[in-house]
Amino acid sequence: MTTRTDPPRLDPAALRELHDSGDGPRLLDVRTPGEFRTAHIPGSYNVPLDTLREHRAELLHHLDDEVVLVCRSGARAAQAEQALAAAGLPNLRVLDGGVMAWEAAGGVLTRGPERWDLERQVRLIAGSIVLVTGLAGLLVPGLQLIGTAVGAGLTVAALTNTCAMGMLLSKLPYNRGPRTDLDTIVTALRGTP
Known part of the structure; x- marks a missing residue:
């Protein structure tokens, strides 16, 4: 039985040096x-995690170079690394x-235009739910259990390094931004207009 190891990491200083030299990997x-x-x-090229997972086989043909995966903090990039490595892409x-x-x-x-990142949105929604149900629980016994459920969900999110609330919030039009489809991604990766 093989054990999955953490993906190889590249620290920002090393990437910056590669990036500034013009010899950088594909981001x-x-x-x-x-x-x-x-x-x-x-x-860098925007290949949303959901799109990458769904179309990794098609993307492999356009990712023969060394690839560095990027996200806000590294968690989603690690998930992307697992998906691409399982599809057979080396040098990730x-x-x-x-x-x-x-x-x-x-x-x-x-x-570009400023917007709240997903983590901040999750904190706002989760905190608001806990606050409102905690206060309303003073009038309606048991309502505070909703806040307890949100707390349990956040605990699971931390332990599994996933966030269901964040995934749901990412589907909102505010967070989606311009549509990114496979053809647009492939065209950008090929460097053709």
Whole structure:
């Protein structure tokens, strides 16, 4: 029985050095189009995680170079690495700490319109549910159990490094941003207009 190891990581300083030299690997940003549009590493390609998982076989034909996977903090990029590695793509690495670490290390970002990132949206929704049901539970006994369920969901999210609420919020039009389909992604990866 083989044990799955953590994906190879590339720290922001090393990626910045490669990026600045013009010899950098292909960067695939697996965040939602809305997140990508807000801020991304110049030269990166937006391949949302759901699209990557669904079309990884087609994408393999356009990813023969060394690839670094990028997301906000590294969690979704690690999931993308697992999907592409299972499909047979070698030379995959994950940007350690994601776009947040890249920016903290002084890396340049291409910026678009500001929007709240998914983690902040999850904190707002979860906190609001807990607050409202906690207060309403004073008037309607048992209502505070909804807040307990949200707390349990957040605990599971932390333990499994997934977030059902975040996945649901990513489907909202506000978070989707411009539509990203396979043909658009392949055209960008090929470098053809």
